[in-house]
Amino acid sequence: MRNSVACSVCEVKECPILQSCSDNWIEKLSELKHTSHYKPDQNIVHENNPVMGLYFIYDGIAKIFSTGINNKTQVVRLTKTGGIIGHRGFGGDKYPIGATALTECTICFIDNKTIFDAFMENPKLTFALMMYYSKELRNSEAKIKNLAQMNVREKVADGLIYVNTIFNEHNENNQINISRKDLADLIGINTEQLSRNLSEFKKENLIEINQNQIELTNLEALNNMILPFQYIY
Structure with missing residues (x-):
């Protein structure tokens, strides 16, 4: 564990919490989040584990992967400072992906109930996550099309x-x-x-x-x- 950086002084401008939440909710999430430090090759999210919440990258680079037939690994994407991990499993029972640190990473974790309450009270945050999903979907579709050709x-x-x-x-x-x-x-x-x-x-x-x-x-x-x-x- 590493001392948490207060959201109010966080310099990660890409973070949707800073962009989209009210000042009261920024303060509340700052108090309720858990900040952890991960070394290279350390697991952040275990594939098929129960969905516990969302991970926001404060610093570092991580790989997102999925395991297929015969335990063959497919790296789905890389994500970096300002990115989100675990959102594709949000609302489901298990994480469909795993995540591992490629570099040293500092990551803020927000549990399901807290992030759900934040969505309900901050429509801009819900919209920001929807746009994040939309961009990922466009990129995934383009990647599939490109790699096939x-x-x-x-x-x-x-x-x-x-x-x-x-x-x-x-x-x-x-x-x-x-x-x-x-x-x-x-x-x-x-x-x-x-x-x-x-x-x-x-x-x-x-x-x-x-x-x-x-x-x-x-x-x-x-x-x-x-x-x-x-x-x-």
């Missing part, structure tokens, strides 16, 4: 660009730190296909590789590979 090389370029937008939204160093397995599970290919294409990209001076760290040295060329597809990031 992309070849492996295009999938790898698309995946690198997507991860880069998560890691480097506010800077231009274009360096990402993600395991081969997580990247392959995100793209929907196997690690052998991924490694082969990363090696080709390196030979073409599109990227540099240092263990799990990948630097996108020619972002323009990578973007050009996926120009025919709907760019959702």
Whole structure:
């Protein structure tokens, strides 16, 4: 556990609570939330566990995943500071996804009853979550359509660009730190296909590789590979 940051002084402007709740409710949620710190690879949400509430990312990056047939993992998306975890299970019995910290994460948890009461008393918060759902749905539909039409090389370029937008939204160093397995599970290919294409990209001076760290040295060329597809990031 880490000392909770009061919502009234929180600097995460993307947080829907700050954007949409009354001052009284911001103070109330600040008192009732639980703030926890997670190390890289530590589970935040266990897939199929009972839905207990919503998780709001104060700082860090997490992966959201689902386990399929033969325990094959599909990384559904990555989420970062200002993102929400567990909303797809809200109102249901079990979380349909799992979540694990990719970097060190600080996360605020609000239980079911408290968040439900907040929705009822703050219509703008309900609307904000609806818009969050809507954006996710659009992105998911575009991703499914794109991946069905992309070849492996295009999938790898698309995946690198997507991860880069998560890691480097506010800077231009274009360096990402993600395991081969997580990247392959995100793209929907196997690690052998991924490694082969990363090696080709390196030979073409599109990227540099240092263990799990990948630097996108020619972002323009990578973007050009996926120009025919709907760019959702």
